[in-house]
Each structure stands twice: as structure tokens, then as C-alpha cells.
Amino acid sequence: MYAYCPYDGTALGSREIDGRLRPTCPRCGFAYFKRVQIGANCVIERDGQVVLVRLNYGPRDGCWALPGGLVEPEETVEQAARRETTEETGYEVALDSLLSTWTRPGLETLIVTFRARVLRGELRPAPLEASEARWFGRDELPPEWELAWPSTVHALRVWQGRTAPVRNPFRGL
Ligand SMILES: [Zn+2]
Structure with missing residues (x-):
């Protein structure tokens, strides 16, 4: 939360927008x-x-974890997905569609997951980030307690056809 305007340093006031009082410059x-x-x-x-x-x-x-990472200011979410995937797997990929989104109230994160396919490259993990990278069949995924993040669990459940792509109905996830 800001006390001063991040653009011009003016002390923020308060104004109602969309039914809530919000800090405004x-x-x-x-x-x-x-x-x-x-x-x-x-x-x-x-x-x-x-x-x-x-x-x-x-x-x-x-x-x-799924290959991926945070979006940098100068790129689109799609560019970030492809860049991070190449860094972490060695594969250059094309994105086919949006698979799922994940958010949780109170947590300032949005995870967007795409379906992708390999264009070229050889599978090799980035040594500073991963000890291993491998293919898993739909019914041979690691147990959910070995998955890194709730968003990983959610995206893989969507991929398996076990839940809807844009809701997060799972208590605790
Ligand atoms: Zn301002």
C-alpha cells in the first residue's frame, strides 16, 4: 500500500471508486x-x-514444478511463458491455448498456465534451478504432496480433466 503517489510523490488522498475508498493522487x-x-x-x-x-x-x-516463472515488465505473459520454459527445459515451445489460471484471495499472485508443444531442442534442466526434468504420463504424475505449488496442483488437475480451468474451488489450495 502506498502513502505517496509512486509517479509524482504527492501525498495520497482517498476517493471512492467501484464502491470502495481507494488511495488516490x-x-x-x-x-x-x-x-x-x-x-x-x-x-x-x-x-x-x-x-x-x-x-x-x-x-x-x-x-x-511446471516450467515457468515471473513475467518481466517488458514482456507479455505469453513471451514470459516461452522464455522461462526454454530456460528451464531446453525446449523452444509454441503456445497452443490457455489451460488455467490460479489466484487466491489475499495472495498477490496470478499464475497463468498455457498448453504448449515442443518446436525444437533437447530436454535438459537448468542446473541452477532444477536437478531433473522429465516427461510424465497423465496417470503417472508425482503425488500432489511432491508438487511445488498449489498452482501446479491446480493446473495438472485441469490438464488431467479433473477440474474446471478458471475456478479454484479447492479449500487449502
Ligand atoms: Zn500522482
């Missing part, structure tokens, strides 16, 4: 709405299989 009109980090992931598909990478750092060390 009396000078330039900036209004504070919830901002989120956007993560872009790929479900790379081939012959009914999907690629997962096994993280080797941080709190999810040893867990399986």
Missing part, C-alpha cells in the same frame, strides 16, 4: 488497486505426457 489521478505478480507456466504436451522439472533450491527443494 489528487495531482495525477493515480488510484491504488490491488497489484499482483504474474507467473507464466507451460504444460508442454506430447503423446499424452507433460514435462515437469524438479526444483533444487528454496523452500520447494526436491518438489516437481
